[in-house]
Amino acid sequence: MNNYFDLFIIGGGINGAGIARDASGRGxxxxxxxxxxxxxxxxxWSSKLIHGGLRYLENYEFKLVRESLKEREVITNIAPTITKPLPFIIPYTKKLRSKLLIRLGLFLYDHLGGNTKIPKSSKINLNKKYSKILNQKFSVGFQYYDVQVDDKKLVEMNIDDAKKLGATIVEDRKVINANRIDDGWEITxxxxxxxxxxILINAAGPWINxxxxxxxxTNTNKSIRLVRGSHIITKKLYDEEIAFTLQNEDNRIVFVxxxxxxxxxxxxTEVEVKTADNPSISDEEKIYLINTINNHFVKQISNEDIVETYSGIRPLIEDYNEASKVTRDYVFDLNIQNKNSPLLNIYGGKLTTYRKLSEKVMEVLNPHLPTHNTKNWTHSKNL
Ligand SMILES: Cc1cc2nc3c(=O)[nH]c(=O)nc-3n(C[C@H](O)[C@H](O)[C@H](O)COP(=O)(O)OP(=O)(O)OC[C@H]3O[C@@H](n4cnc5c(N)ncnc54)[C@H](O)[C@@H]3O)c2cc1C
Known part of the structure; x- marks a missing residue:
């Protein structure tokens, strides 16, 4: 049948796009x-980082950080035109995480991912180097590296490759119904x-449920928590090509x-919300981010300095922790009520881990798919 597909993917975010590319490349x-x-x-709407997630070490998410650091290396190699390593400075604050804890975290961060071209972390004298940017009270800091990415382009490049490999991609087309039939799915x-x-793959991000x-x-036993994250954009606060990881007293961190x-x-920010539709920043979130800058930087900012804002919704798997502690890892829910029409719901995930997630999707679906190339290929083929 001409319009009979092996995989139908709902959602062209990074996860759907990555799966479409990987699967098309396998024939x-x-x-x-x-x-x-x-x-x-x-x-x-992300922070546009391909990162290991230094902060997740505090929640003992070693597996996630290890996989993310390995992926940081792979994505930097396969998408050199849209990625750039960037130094991040953590100003040390006496009342918050101890120097020992930060050093231990950075040691793990330097080594968990194995061999890397990305420079290792170091301790730095802030008064000497960044006294024009940071408030004088910050004299000691730590520097580590992560990778900045053009997140939208990363999706588009995966989609372009998927198309070249034969995938059919349609935009502005909502999936409104999906029924199980004898030999698969009928999708409207x-x-x-x-x-x-x-096979049907639900990669609808925060709209998953x-x-x-x-x-x-149908039913799923997975519940999610929708957590809004907002960013503000100002004219550049300093000229140097460096980023900051600022620690707040509520133990959260903010990137600049x-x-x-x-x-x-x-x-x-992290604010629990009820719907994934039309996220936008609240006044409280703006104040929170402005205060974070003013507590750390010499330059003081106000509402008038904000030139743009954007917000996104994290679909986090419910594990009854506070928002910042809920795992950022992904979880698959494979529903095979009927052997001939499997459904795979994809919960959570990060930009950083989309490629590995796509490979794992292929592994999980392998027994249900027609003959195809089972050899992993996306780690070594440039986007
Ligand atoms: C504030 C914030 C900052 C983040 N920062 C980072 C970061 O720096 N690094 C990192 O690695 N990760 C980061 N993340 C996580 C990362 O952005 C997400 O994990 C990732 O983008 C999720 O991709 P997705 O494909 O699952 O969802 P989405 O990108 O939301 O894609 C889902 C798609 O499904 C479509 N869809 C929904 N319903 C239907 C339907 N019925 N029919 C057809 N299409 C439908 C939607 O239109 C949408 O395009 C951040 C997340 C947030 C919210």
Whole structure:
């Protein structure tokens, strides 16, 4: 049948795009639909970092940090035109994390991912180097490296490759219904077109459970917590090509990152919300981010310095921890009620781990797929 696909993917964020590329490259017939433009939801509202997630070490997420650091290396290699290593400075604050704890964290961060081209961390004298940027009270700091990425481009490059490899990608097409049939799925788009596919993948990011409940009309035992993260953008606060990891008294951290040559990107916050639709920053979040800058920097900012803001929703797997402690790892929910029509729901994840996630999706679905190339390939092929 001409319009019978091996995989139908709901959602063209980084996860859907990565899976579409990986699967198409293995010779599978892939259809991906997004209700908007690809890469224009959560995947372009991030802090734009390919990072190990230094902070997650505090929550003992060693496996996630290790995988993320390894992926940092891979993504930097396969997407050199849109990634850039960047030094991050952590000003030490007596009342917060001890020097020993930070050094231990950075030691693990330097080594958990194995061999890397990215420079190792070091202790630095802030008064000597950054006295014009940071408040005088910060005399000691630590420097480590992470990688800045153009998040939207990362999605678009995966999508472009998937198309070249034969995938069908449609934008501005909401999936409104999905029914199990004898040999797979019958999926209805909002222009009433019906597509048939052997397997259905739900990569709808923060809309995942909305799709489970209202489109697929099935059950899942996974609940999620929607947590809004907001950023403010100001004219650049300093000229140096460095970023800061600022510690707040509530134990959260805020990044200050050079952005598009002329700006500083400052974020993020964590606010639990009820819906994934139309996220936008609140006045409290703006104040929180402004205060963080003013508590650390010589230059003081106010509302008037904000030139733009954006917010995104993290779909975090519910593990009944406080928002900053909820795992950022991904979880698969493979629903095989009927052997011939598997459904894979993808919960959580990060930009950084999308490629590995896509490989694991292929592994999990392997027994349900027609003959295809099972050899992993995306780690060594440039986007
Ligand atoms: C504030 C913030 C900062 C972050 N910073 C980082 C960072 O620096 N580094 C990092 O690695 N990760 C970061 N993350 C995490 C990362 O951004 C996300 O994990 C990732 O973008 C999720 O991608 P996704 O494909 O699951 O979701 P999305 O990008 O949201 O894609 C889901 C897509 O599904 C589509 N969709 C939904 N319902 C339907 C439907 N019925 N029919 C068709 N299409 C549908 C939507 O239109 C959307 O395009 C951050 C997240 C947030 C919120």
């Amino acid at each position: 599978l017939k892939v259809y991906l639909a997004d209700k908007g433009k690809v890469g224009s939801a959560t995947s372009s 788009l909002d222009n009433n077109e019906i597509i048939k596919s052997k 909305e799709v489970v409940n209202n489109v697929i009309k 990152i050079p952005y598009k040559k002329k700006y500083s990107l400052i974020g993020t």
